[in-house]
Amino acid sequence: MVGTAARSCRATRTGLLLALSATLMLAACGHKNPYYDPAKPHHTPEGFRNNYLDRKPDGLLKWQWQRITQGLPKPPANNYAFPIVRPDVVALHANKTDTTATWIGHATVLLQVQGTNVLTDPIWSKRASPLSFMGPKRHVPPPMDMNELPHIDVVLISHNHYDHLDRATVEQLNKQDGGPPLFLVPLGIKPWLNDLGITNVKELDWWESASQGSLNFHLVPVQHWSARSLTDRQETLWGGWTMHTNKDTATPFSVFFAGDTGFSKDFEDIATRFGSFDLALIPIGAYAPRWFMQTQHVDPADAVKIHQTIKSAYSIGVHWGTFEMADESLDEPPLALAEARKKAGVADQAFVALKHGETVRFDKNGAVIP
Template sequence: MLAVAAFAHHGFDAAKPQHTPEGFRNVTGAQVAKPLSWLLRWRWEAWRAGLPPAARQPTPVVPPQLELLQARQPSATWIGHATVLVQSGGLNILTDPVFSERASPVGFAGPRRSQPPGIALADLPPIDVVLISHNHYDHLDQTSVVQLNARSGGRTLFLVPLGIKAFLEREGITHVVELDWWDVHRVQGVEFHFVPVQHWSARGLDDRMETLWGGWCVFAPDLRWYFSGDAGYSRHFADTRERLGAHARDGLLFDLALLSIGAYEPRWFMREQHMDPADAVQAHRDLGARRSIGVHWGTFELTDEALDQPPLDLAAARQASGLPEEAFGVLPIGGTWRPAGAPGPAPKQ
């Protein structure tokens, strides 16, 4: 009874399969959060093998089109890792903002950026909505969210999974809405759906699975798009398409899907929590996306593949599945994608 009472402020609901008295769980049965012995084995084997190898090429970078972004036309600009500026429904929306030098609880250690953010935080257009997928340090950066909130005078809305509102409020961020899986929040006629993915959460040693994780579906008149956050491949992608199928047009649910394609080696350790490019190609098909862009690569060295390997593996997976090149690719850091027929020049993708 004490555990249930302690967690009630996070929205505990015994009728929902993802809820537990202590926090949350994956409903797919996957063993996502690995025991310490597995982690130690992975790090030992990586050290012995000298992994990850050095990248053969630096992550491509182009100057951002800041003036064009002032128009708020439908677009997606890759800032780095899982941080994307998406413009839809007249809103400026930022996913998982991480602008700090390291994805770490401390500034002197931990994964370090290989390239600066594609748009400096100070150069962003006014941000209306920030979407957070989960609380890992490479997706929820304390310094970045505090600066974004201060920059807007508290007007930016933060949409977050259950359990994260309290963290933001401790940082002085109060314009926050928490969502559970399948909850919907509307902003100026744009629908934000928080949807299930297979992953996990923790920021320390004693808070594993205490906050929820998930992906985002955003439906605006000019752009319907999906953001996976972190996710292992699961049935959730097909379930999302089935459950939200009323939003489909011409048989496709999304104009754009932002799908994680990095941090996937070794597969025996990462499979349940991070898709590899082949998994992402299947997720693209499951979701019913017209176009997908790979994110969550080329920025922080997190796992055993080289920083430049994900796009190479994506090209191979795309070819093996018969998917056209224009259906699923990547952007350079700072690069902007716009739908076909959108005004203004776009950088080569």
């Protein structure tokens, strides 16, 4: 029975792969970029491109065929028994002055800085997919319900992939008590949000900025891509985010959120522009196989290089342990991160992988409180 079920599953996946191939071959190239500025090299008449990668990420069909034939991804050694820390919901609601970072899971982090609550790439759904019955499923539940969140002031979206821009989550955030948050998004995502009735949106191009309260945000270039269907690849922009307190504040603090990215010279450009960061949220998962993922997803060794390049005082590894997005097991990234730190001479406490729901607090000088 097990063998029959496995063969049936492989046959289904093979059929889906063939359908995907046919759709990609039939996809038209008639999209016109309404934001096109020929003076900006990352703009194209059809959409956008990376600064330091001439080609679009490719090899999807080959990778999916390997997954079918090799039975990937491999399950984690811990059998999905990840430890979960219950956040102190009362303290998060009451906090108006302390700087904190709480890892919800995947690329979702709740940041509290000078009384402003910021949420990165929020997803509470059970699947990172347009379908409720298919696509990457959540293996670790959110450590807190959405209705337990403090009032969210700003939502940062890095790009439009389903594991970073979740429709059900942003719709619920838009209906929160006390009014909707400000959604900061890359070019091209605002119309999609507007169609959902989400109107408190500001979209930015690379290096453009926006402010909320005492915080200043910049959309910065990273090496990735966008797509929400089989035919709209790179039609909307992607990027990372920086967040800085006002220069005249008595307790300055800075954050870099990478979103999704491969390693590129973009991080040298970011360091040149901003100098250093108190906190960085850097992906460490969804990196295998390297022949396919290298241009779009860093592995832990590359993540450590980002940490060093942007001169981050303290980094948190995100984008792991929640959804199976690649071929490595869900519990592998923290182990690989420990090896990468050691090889690079980075202190263990300078770049960490938190437990789901764990909160880190920072003192008035931007240092982590033990």
